[in-house]
Amino acid sequence: MVLLHLLRNITLRHLRYHKGRTLLSMVGIALGVAVFVSVQIAIHTAIESFNASVDHVSGKANLQVTSFGRGFPEEVYLRVKKVPGVKAATPVIQYVSKMDEPIGEPLYLLGIDVFSDRPFREYQFYENDDEGLLFLKTPHSIAITEKLANRHGLKRGDRISLIVGSKKVTLTITNLLKMEGPAKSLEGNFGLIDIASAQEALEKVGLIDRIDLIVDKSRPIEATERELKKVIPPGVEVRRSDTRSGQIEKMVSAFHLNLTALSFISLIVGMFLIYNAISVSVIQRRREIGILRSIGLTRPQVLTLFIGEAAWIGCLGSLIGIGVGIGLAKVMLYLVSRTITALYILVKAEHLVISPYILVAGFGMGVLASVLSSIGPAREASKIAPKEALALGTLETKIKIRLGYFNLIGVGLLILSLILALQRPIDHQPIFGFLAALLILIGVSFLIPSVTTFLNRLLAPLLHRLFGSEGKLASRYLHDSMARTAITIAALMTALSMLISISIMILSFRKTVDLWVEQSINGDVFIFPGSYSITGYSALLPLEVSRQLPSLPGVKAVDSFRALEVEYQGQPAIIASVDGQVFLNMKVIRFTRGNSQAILRQFAAGQAILVTESFSLRHNVKAGDRITLNTPEGEKEFLIAGVFYDYSSDWGMVLLEKKLFQTLWKDETIHSAGIYLQEGFSIESFKEMIRERYSKPYRLFVVSHRELRREVLKIFDQTFAITYALEFIAIVVAILGIINSLNALIIERQRDIGIVRAVGAFQRQIQKTTLIEAGMIGFFSHILGLLCGFLLSVLLIYVINKQSFGWTIQFSIPLWSLIESWLIVMITSVGAGFIPARRAAKMNVVESLRME
Amino acid sequence: MMEDHFIELIDVTKIYSQGESPVVALDHVHAKISKGEYLAVTGKSGCGKSTLINIIGGLDSPDQGRVMIDGEDISLMNDRRLTLYRRDRVGIIFQFFNLLPILNLEENIALPYLLREGSNPPADKIENLLHEMGLHARRYHYPHELSGGEMQRVAICRALINDPEIILADEPTGNLDSASGKQVLEILRRLRDGHGKTVILVTHSQEGAAMADRVVRMSDGKLL
Structure with missing residues (x-):
């Protein structure tokens, strides 16, 4: 009862009185919850829409006889x-x-x-x-x-x-x-x-x-x-109708998990905001806590009071977040559907399917995140001794950081993350990888005070030279308020490290895919069915066309491709057929190990099959193993000649030589053809010839290698658009963090600012000091973001991505993106410093000096 | 013939609002202080002494009246000019020292100079002050490592670093033991005698008042 009374009469009044701070914290949590809710609703809607289509079309059937x-x-x-x-x-x-x-x-x-x-x-x-x-x-x-x-x-x-x-x-x-x-x-x-x-x-x-x-x-x-x-x-199967629903969940599970993990970033960044807000509240109400403690409030009650404040912010923020999330879900649904369609299966969903479970989960997570992040400052508040808080002249509220202790925890967590990163996935999901990522973030956060202190010491003379007394003061302030600054740096670093790591991962992936397209899909002209972009593997080239292609003028070789979407050991997979001779003589196929020419000779002779790296990882098979496939001729066993790198699908693909496939499946249709032209034969004239011959009866999509490469990279970029959208929101939350944190520091330093003003500092000098400090927070966050982002990118590329999708990605550093992100961070950090800097400069000197 | 006064307060009024009711801190105050004078202001708590110091020191502005310093009305100055005035012409000593805990003793002293020049003061300037105040051995210590008397002496050094004409001391001995308080009062006297500074001391202590050239009493915002 006492607590309820205090919450209503004190906490709520404080929240109302400090509207700006309360609002900023709420926005942080609201954005975090909104991102989570919108991503979950979008994926849920896409899956439900697909399942509903399957159910509608299945009608009342309870069994189905079907084939791949x-x-x-x-x-x-x-x-x-x-x-x-x-x-x-x-x-x-x-x-x-x-x-x-x-x-x-x-x-x-x-x-x-x-x-x-x-x-x-x-x-x-x-x-x-x-x-x-x-x-x-x-x-x-x-x-x-x-x-x-x-x-x-x-x-x-x-x-x-x-x-x-x-x-x-x-x-x-x-x-x-x-x-x-x-x-x-x-x-x-x-x-x-x-x-x-x-x-x-x-x-x-x-x-x-x-x-x-x-x-x-x-x-x-x-x-x-x-x-x-x-x-x-x-080759024909009997299955229950209800087993078809649920298949899409399997198909998109890796995508779903990765997106969910990404959607948590904003919430994690939002937690730092709550931490700061409650810390400021503790500082401002130190005297009040002293009075309450002196008249009988117990330590646990003080703790509960501040946790209650965070819970209240969390509740309101989460409710706003749910509303915003539902609004955002429509945009997210467009991005998610486009990605699922590009990577897995056609999905068309217009109406959001809003599950109450998602809303409850979003609300719960928002409140939990708020409460968890408030525990530290609430404990700090509960430890305040009444005498200490009530005494005059005790403005020394700075939290002392024990650097050695922090370093030990940080390094320990990084070692633990390394151990986790080396673990195998659980049910094809990189659960340990995600845990390792979280530990890297926390571990590096613990190292922030040491790294920042070191960098600050290193840069102090330069700052003094560049910015005069303001530079010197800013550097000292940053050092002095390390406990609070470290939290702000951690928030911005978290958002930046994710941005940097994902940028590194995407660029590396893009370069790898580009190289793969260049080497493995290296024909001169490619022919696809007109509906290929929508229908994927169910679209076929007309037999008339595929049969005539090898004998057309100018054609040196035809790289035909046929794929069947099947199930292998309960998992979606692809069985594909290609021309073994073309693979042997015209392409550069990279294998995980073994002599590629020897492997391809064996393959071209129809003596063995090839599997993609993702198939090998998914089903734990390697070169030399034998696998059994269900064919129209019954179950057949095949020898794996080699495991090759391929980025067309994360389901995993089994490649059969064309003749072998046609013998077993009695199917000579193909999806697409890559044409190798004879020396000197013009690509444009060949494309024109195809159009002339086939454009009347058919709709064909004829592109050059350069156009295909452009198209592949366009789809690639579209696929990752959602990633950047989520990252952008996390950065916005982090910027709110800088404003919040600098405001906190200004409040904490009110008296110091009053003194500096009293002994002769201009308003602009105070403003400049705060702006330099904001810039330094941005700069240090970026340095730490680079360090943490690099570690995370290694984890993303070699553990999370590999375990989720089974793709080996060649590591590349996107130098220009890093410079760009540095510029953005510096501009936005200094920009975020403007409001607090103005506030600091406008402070009433007498009031500041009288504040105790 | 009109007498030339260095500091002149003409009909200065300052009203603070405390909740709904206004509190008159200075009530039509008139005062004249000559250059090099040592003036002590006494009176009960809340009588307006600190407000008087704040207004002469350019920390606060009057609601009414003029504050003439060497013929110039500082109540008309904008923030920038007031800051320059505070930085270059006034040194303020507070009851609670108001040292920056993030800076060591020497850095605290150097701060006004640093703010003005963008660089540290010449070493001999700091050295002289430290020697004069008996703080040389403590130059690298931080405020929390100093005694009250030492902190106040640091505050005096800081007030002197830019060589101001006016020293304003607001209850500088209020937080010190008697020995330290006496030491501080002697320093203030020395500043007037040895350096020709104009000193205005707000004090409760009879001892402090006794050292002044002139003592004025304040009551309910009025100079008696």
Whole structure:
């Protein structure tokens, strides 16, 4: 009761009275919570949207017969529907096409059998007739959603052009769907067609992608599964419908974890702000604490009082943060969806899915962060002796730092982080790596007083020479208020070190990918299906084109590429096929070890396969091992000839020689072709020739090596845009920290400033001193940020990134970025010093001297 | 013929607001102080002595009236000119010493000079002051390592480093034992006798007042 009374009558009044400081701390926590909440909502929405699409399209099916690759013969359907326990079955073809320009949006095409589909999915049309779905039997007919039609001014009877793989297909809109059931897939970018039309459009006549089943629930589902397995060919699987949902979580788990870790930076930086705010509160209320203690308040009560103050700031800040986070989530969703689509799978989400758990977690984390960061200053407050606080002339409130003790803890934590960094991942997640990163941040923070003292001592003569008495005073002040300055430097250093480490990681990664594109994807001209950017591996080049390419004039060799998205040991993976001779003779493939020519000769001869580094790490296999793959010819064992560096996917890829693949999968289609031209043959003339030959029936994407490289790097940069956005917010929070901290120092030094003014310092001299100090905080933060950022970048590149994605990145230092960041830090630090400097200069001398 | 006064306060009034009610710290004060005079101001606590010192020292401005220093009205000065006045012409000694804890003894003394010149004072200047005040052995000590008397002597040195014409001492012995207090009062007297400074001493002590050329009493913001 006493505490509640004190909280209400004292703490809240202080918070109201010191609005600026309270607001600044709240903003710090609010931004931290906002970033966390927005990132979580965005990822959750993207995942939920994908899962909802899967569920809508699966309808009432409880089992599915499916395969990876081009599909399986439709005869399987006839056998499956006769299996005991199967109450209903229907064949399905699904495909994400691209609506032709100028629309250019993805369209989820569901090809159904109009006769057997009815028990599975319910469609609601704007104009119903008695014949049910039979209108789809009209040649070139499609039903699209009214939402899509309205958005693009389409109506019944209009024609719509789709790029299906590489083919341009024109269909007539015969009906409009309401946004119900499967129509909700891809936010209404959904088209329903007859299965026969789909087979024709996709050049898959006689093949189907899936059979949906409703099975008798009175029988054990396992028994039905066993019966089904007896009638399906090798390479085809029976799976429960609910297992498809949850797959995306597996696909994006590494991305999710990394982004979540990144979203914590702002919150960590915000914690320093709270620490400072409570520290200032303790300093200002020292006398008040003395009085309260002298009239009977206990030490634990003082502790609780200040923790309560932080909790209050945390509560309000978190609530504001949740509001801002929800607002920010829309932008974040755009960035997250774009990255997931570029790296993993097409995601289209418009409406935020706000989980109460995320909001509660955000709130809880904000409050917890505030409370944790207030414990130090609250303990300091509780230790104040009444006599000491009440005595006149005891302005010496500076916390003494025991440098040796701090250094010992700092070095100890860095050693511990090294030990953690050497640990293996847990369930493919670099949990120890993230812990090591946290320990590096804390460890270097403990070293701040020593490093800053050393640098300050080193720079003091220079500062004096450059800035005269103000430089000297600033240097002395910085040294004297090390306990507080160290916290500000820690906040800015944390934000900067993350910026620096991520910049180093991104630049290193970019350079590695650039080199990889240069060496491994080194054809002269590349041909992709027109819908490749949206549909990824489900888009294929027309057989007519892929068959003719090797014999076209000017072609020296064709580097063909075919990939299947599969599951290997419960994890998403890619089985791909390439031309072994092209790999052997035309490319520079870098292997983790072994003689590359010998490995490639073995591969080209079809005697062994290759795996990517990420596959090797994910599944713990190496050159010389054998792995078993599920092929249409049944399970086959393959020898791994070598592990090669590849940055196209973090799922892990198994590479088979083209002939071997075609023998097993009976599939000669390809996704893309890299063309090596004969000496002297012009790239432009070849591109022109392809356009002339194929532009009428097909939509192909033909680019030179330079254009492809540019495109790859553009996607790369887009992928990391979100990282920079989160970093930017962390820097903003850190800048608030400088303002907060300098304000704290000014309050703490009020009397000193009064004295200096009394003995003859101009306002501008006080202002200049504070600005120099702000600049020094920025400078030291950057030096420490460089040190910490370098350590973190090594951890990011060699541990976290490697364990998350399985990629080896060549270390590079982005010198220009570092110079840029230094300039930004110096300008913003000095800029942040302006408000406190003005405040210091404007202080009333008499009041300052009378303050005790 | 009008007498030429170095310091002249004409109808100076200063009112502070304490909550809702105004407190008159100086009530239409008139005073004249000659160059080289040693004036002691006595009176009870809260009678306005410190406000008088603050206003003459350029630390505070009157609400009404003029404060003429050598013919120039400092109450009309802007902050910059007031700062220059404080730095170059006045040395202030406070009851609670007001030394910067981050600076050692020598650095505290040098501070006003450093602020004016941007460099440390000549070594002999500091040396002379340290010798004169008996602080030579303590030159590298920090304020918390000094006794009250020593701290006040440091404050006097600091007040003298820029060779000001006016020394203002606000209860300089109020926080000292009697021996140290006596020592400080003697130094102040020496400043007037040996260096020709104009000294204004605010004091409670009879001993301090006795050393002055003239003693004025203050009561309720008025000079009696």
